[in-house]
Amino acid sequence: MSVQRVQGFLNELSRLRQMAGHVNEQTIRPAFRDLLRDWCRSEELHLLEEHPHTTAKNRTVYPDGTIVHDLRVPHGYWEAKDTKDDLDEEIADKLRKGYPDTNIIYENAAVAVLRQNGRSVMRTDMTEPEGLSELLTLFFRWERPEIRDWRSAVRQFQADLPAVVEQLREQISAAYAANDDFRDKAEDFLDHARSTINPMIGEADIREMLIQHVLTEDIFNHVFNDSDFHRENNVAKTLYDLEKLFFRGKVKRGTLKALEPYYAAIRAAAASITSHC
Numbered sequence: 001m002s003v004q005r006v007q008g009f010l011n012e013l014s015r016l017r018q019m020a021g022h023v024n025e026q027t028i029r030p031a032f033r034d035l036l037r038d039w040c041r042s043e044e045l046h047l048l049e050e051h052p053h054t055t056a057k058n059r060t061v062y063p064d065g066t067i068v069h070d071l072r073v074p075h076g077y078w079e080a081k082d083t084k085d086d087l088d089e090e091i092a093d094k095l096r097k098g099y100p101d102t103n104i105i106y107e108n109a110a111v112a113v114l115r116q117n118g119r120s121v122m123r124t125d126m127t128e129p130e131g132l133s134e135l136l137t138l139f140f141r142w143e144r145p146e147i148r149d150w151r152s153a154v155r156q157f158q159a160d161l162p163a164v165v166e167q168l169r170e171q172i173s174a175a176y177a178a179n180d181d182f183r184d185k186a187e188d189f190l191d192h193a194r195s196t197i198n199p200m201i202g203e204a205d206i207r208e209m210l211i212q213h214v215l216t217e218d219i220f221n222h223v224f225n226d227s228d229f230h231r232e233n234n235v236a237k238t239l240y241d242l243e244k245l246f247f248r249g250k251v252k253r254g255t256l257k258a259l260e261p262y263y264a265a266i267r268a269a270a271a272s273i274t275s276h277c
Contacts, residue, residue, distance in 0.1 A: 002039075002133040009035040010129060013109070028109040029080045033065060036078060040067055043140050045075055053077075055098025063099060073147070076103035076139055083109050091115070103142045105135070116142055146268040153265035160258040167255055168211045168247075175246035182245040189238050213239040214247060218263045
């Protein structure tokens with residue numbers, strides 16, 4: 001499929017040459033943009049043109065294309081140059097200006113260069129379907145470290161979560177059995193929930209609500225940066241009061257230790273998102 005996409009791009013270049021007699025950046029750029037956009041669709045990515053990028057020196061640059069994930073986290077970049085340009089000199093100039101160097105394609109319709117993680121990893125003649133296909137495959141297969149860590153953490157979370165949930169259930173059951181203050185507050189909360197949320201709510205539902213509250217606390221604190229919301233709305237405040245009666249300090253740290261890589265991955269991924277819009 002990748003070679004077929006590339007061949008379609010080369011066919012379009014051939015058509016443009018026949019019509020215009022020559023090709024330059026202005027005529028080639030739309031064709032390569034369409035190739036990238038078509039590839040993006042298959043990877044659930046999006047291509048933004050001339051999207052601003054803030055450099056380490058707080059300057060704004062505008063790569064010709066920025067490929068992003070759904071939450072506008074960049075996956076990679078594309079910079080088009082003219083066939084008359086010395087591509088290596090252009091790359092050096094862009095690097096001096098602070099263009100991103102994590103995963104970016106530079107091309108001038110004759111040669112394409114892929115740079116990843118601060119170094120050149122591949123160069124190919126753009127008229128060679130297999131070479132260009134390989135370069136684009138490497139480009140789209142690249143993963144941001146935080147996304148790679150996130151996917152790894154999700155797999156670990158799925159393995160560790162059942163044991164953590166079972167441990168929480170045991171701790172809550174022990175609190176019901178031996179902690180009078182906890183039991184009284186839990187019964188008051190149950191009465192309140194039945195009157196304000198759903199009269200069919202039972203004790204088992206309260207236990208599960210408490211477990212969900214414990215497991216999402218770190219997410220609200222670090223991902224949404226809104227600990228007040230998680231603490232101060234009426235339901236959450238009551239759940240915090242219950243939590244503090246049986247689940248704090250060393251017990252809390254020990255129980256959630258297995259999930260820390262998951263929370264860490266969430267924090268890292270959230271830090272890379274510049275806008276939630």
